[in-house]
Amino acid sequence: QMQLRESGPGLVKPSETLSLTCTVSGDSINNYYWNWIRQPPGKGLEWIGYIHYTGSTKYNPSLESRVTISLDTSKNHFSLRMTSVTAADTAVYYCARQGTVHYYYSTDVWGQGTTVTVSS
């Protein structure tokens, strides 16, 4: 059964770069779409973007200027890079697998989430 696990620093200073990695186990990353989604404390879910296994990406326009999602098939993981962070980027960050059009692009496998706090 596929599992996803996020890893990365839990504390990032304002104006610096947030970097997270999602390691996929139990199946190959060479399929599906791979998403990053975040949830600020006490708030709802915000989609950050995805990368298709072919390497194509889509980002939320509200974050696009600061975000890059990349894929490393040799390590079976994908990554999120967000520049110039502020306190508003404090959130639980989830990585997740998104199915194909056959499954209406629903997100069916999620990591446990990792908390990132932006503070000096």
Add this chain to the structure above:
Amino acid sequence: DIQMTQLPSSLSASVGDRVTITCRASQTATLYLNWYQQKPGKAPKLLIYGASNLQSGVPSRFSGRGSGTDFTLTISSLQPEDFATYYCQQSHSTPWTFGQGTKVEIK
């Protein structure tokens, strides 16, 4: 962007009750509407995809209906493990967007 509005934002119900949550899209999502359940401190869990398709392993007391801009999630007989927050999400056009959530609490 397609804005998603859920009603109500919270509700209190008893075990055994029938519960319905509504989700409205600001423009058509056709059938690209998904429902998730989230418990405190946990990742969301997919319940329904494509408006009405039950995800594998999800109890049949959960059902979804709708198309276009108006959708519902119904729990036919609320169980103790169903107390959680529920989110709708449109996957018709990027950016994918979520409703603000509906918290189902114990009466």
